[in-house]
Ligand code: PRP
C-alpha cells in the first residue's frame with residue numbers, strides 16, 4: 001500500500017521487541033515508547049520544508065538551511081498516545097499539541113470520544129496523530145475525521161504496532177493520510193487486541209492493570 005511506511009531500522013526493531021516483552025515494567029515501557037517515537041519522528045519529518053538563511057559563524061557567513069516555520073501539530077489519542085508526545089516534542093519543540101480523548105467500548109469495540117482540544121489554528125497546521133496501537137482502526141479513523149472537520153488538510157498517522165485490518169481501514173477511510181508504523185501484526189483476538197502485539201498499551205504505560 002503506497003501510503004503505508006513500516007520502519008525497519010534496527011534500533012526501532014530492537015526497542016519494539018523490548019516493548020512487546022510482558023516483563024517490561026511501566027517505567028521502561030514509557031522510556032521505550034518515547035525513544036521509539038523520537039526515532040520514528042526523525043524519519044516522519046524527513047520532508048519538513050526548509051528555507052535558506054545566512055548565518056554568521058565566528059569566521060564567515062554560511063548559507064545554510066533551517067526549518068521554514070511551517071506549522072506543525074501533534075495530536076495524541078488519549079490515553080496511550082500521550083506516551084509518544086515527549087519523544088516527538090524533543091524533535092519538534094515548536095509544535096503545538098492537541099488532545100483527543102477516545103476509548104473503545106468493550107463489547108462493540110466502537111470508539112467513544114470524551115475529549116477534544118486542538119490548537120486554535122489547527123486548520124493551518126500539518127497534524128501528526130500519534131497512538132501506539134492501530135487495531136480495528138476505529139479510534140484512529142474517528143480521530144482523523146474529527147481533525148478533518150476542523151479544516152485540517154494535511155494529516156499523518158504514526159503508531160508503533162499496527163494490524164493489517166487497521167491499516168486497511170485507514171487506507172479506505174482516509175486515502176490522503178500517510179500511515180507510519182514500526183511493526184505490522186497479523187491478527188486481532190476476539191477482544192480486539194493485536195496478536196501478538198504488546199497487550200493494552202495504556203495499561204502498560206501507566207500500570208493500571
Ligand atoms: C487503545 C489504543 C488505541 C485503540 C486502538 O486505546 O491506544 O487508541 O485502543 O484500537 P482500535 O484501533 O481498535 O480503535 P484504548 O481504547 O484501550 O484506550 P486507552 O488508551 O484509554 O487505554
Ligand code: URA
Nearest residue numbers: 135193194199200201
Ligand atoms: N489497544 C491496545 O492497547 N492494544 C491492542 O492490542 C489493541 C488495542
